[in-house]
Amino acid sequence: MDGAALGPLAPPRAIDPAVFRLAVRKVVLDPGHGGSDPGAIAGGVREKDLTLDIARRVAALLAGQGLSVVLTRDGDETRSLQQRVEIANAARGDIFLSIHVNSIPTERRRGVETYYLGAATDPTVERLAGAENSGSGYSLADFRHLLEGVYVDVRHDESRRLAQAVQGRLFAALAHDNPQLEDRGVKQAPFVVLVGTEMPSVLAEVACISNHEDAELLHQGSYRQEIAASLAASVRRYAAAREPQTTVAHRRAGGV
């Protein structure tokens, strides 16, 4: 058959995952760092303690909403990034949310940002990915296998949607009481936990402990609860948009 007679083939159209009516039932929460890896330290607080505290609060809120929750650590334990990925994949989580607290060299800056997988476009993001990826547990030989699975399914688009839901809620909730808070936006970066997990996955930097004001706020349980509530709300919002009964109406209404 003469293919040229058919003219150029139209590029394949993307399939809207809503058509599969995929529900979110299990959420994997990943408190960054832990054990021998404290993460960022400033203002008398350690990232590993903050991420665990916030993740536990998010877990309690989501469990109360009927979602099943898996934590990649539930104590001050050392976990390689590979172990976190393996826990998430073995649990067959529907979505993966990694929680971190940023440290920015410019002390005055404070803001929140949310990442999904992709190539970093700016050198500061690459440095951050390098810092968060230390002690990954993967060898160079694993990398081809890891990267092969990245863009083959709808996971990439869904991760972006989830990142938008998380960033939108987080910034709106926290900016309410902190007018000078910076919306650092949704970004792409090659964090190992986002590469290896087989579900839509995002990494949120929920505060900046390098900023004095943020460090002070993070000492308060009420502020950590506010962060947790916004993360839980964004997961619920994303999940609701995927629910079989509500998907069509919600999407028509312009929901995410």
Ligand SMILES: [Zn+2]
């Ligand atoms: Zn971190």
